[in-house]
Amino acid sequence: MTSTGAGSVFARIDLTVLGPPGATRPSLMVHVGSRAVLLTPEESRKALYGPRRDATLGAAVWRQAVTEARREPRDGDDIGRLLVVWLVLPGLYRNLYRILRLWRQVDQADLEAEAVLAVLAALDAVDPDDPDTGGRLIKEAVNRMWAYAKRVTREIPVVDIGAFAEARNSTAPTEERPRPPEGWEVHITPPPRREGLYATIRFAEPHPRRGGRRTGTRLPDMVFRARRHEEADLIGTLVLRPAGARR
Structure with a gap:
């Protein structure tokens, strides 16, 4: 699944995680039983969202991705945390497009930014050993997108009383x-x-x-x-x- 556009927040995360052709990409060493498997970012996504996805392998991917992200120093490059966000993105597209269809006044970039912030905030609270770690991260991001969209649509622009009175009284x-x-x-x-x-x-x-x-x-x-x-x-x-x- 691809990102939502060249100028979107999701697209920038794509570029950061995948990098240009030939660049070094982050990988995950996951353990399934007694077997260790080294996965590229694309292979990790396929294990989570592919047509033949394995629940056991998927849980191992989330566990390893969240664990490595938490080990990163906060003053580092945060590639591990971005990898977790990148793995969450395919679970957000349906709700993202639905919100944009319902409320055209909602800015897509702002909506994507809210989702990313939700994932990063939830990253430190989820349990890596929980089989539904990925589902919890996706749910946090989806809920925050909907909450942001509803808040924006309830906002009422404030009228410039002075300009309105001047225009009305002018002849x-x-x-x-x-x-x-x-x-x-x-x-x-x-x-x-x-x-x-x-x-x-x-x-x-x-x-x-x-x-x-x-x-x-x-x-x-x-x-x-x-x-x-x-x-x-x-x-x-x-x-x-x-x-x-x-x-």
Whole structure:
């Protein structure tokens, strides 16, 4: 099974463990009964995930890989710990792809990084002699990927209140405001007194069309919405003009 992409965390682990062609690769000397077997990384994976995998050999691979990783000095190259992570990766792909299909906003590199951290954290807690050591490592990584994905999808972006208020309160100059093509404009000019309106209100109504032909306007509806009751106070003067016409 291959990694998820050239720029992914899993792919970098592939390159580190396998190295370029001809490079020295980490190997495992596993003991099955009275027999000792030297396995390359590919052979170790095949023993764990291959179609003819042997449960006894697989348990020996996990036991030896975890044991050697724990013996490594923390200030070393950590190749043994990376080998354990590399052996876990094939058990993660199904859940990785499922999460990415469910939530496209989840970043793949972050998801892979969470899985690697989970394996490294669990490495010091698992029992190398447990027959299900590999399963426990895989489960820890899968659970952490799902937990991370759910946490990310629950996050709500915070709105920049200042920018939002500035954009909402800003007004374009009259000459820059869009005008409805072949429509009408309604201008209500306030009377010269303090009560009533304090600014000009502008309504715009386009000509409705049917089948490419003009069918008239709904100006009566506009005037009805803008008119005042006979007993109400005068709030301004109503002027109708074609859109774009001079005032």
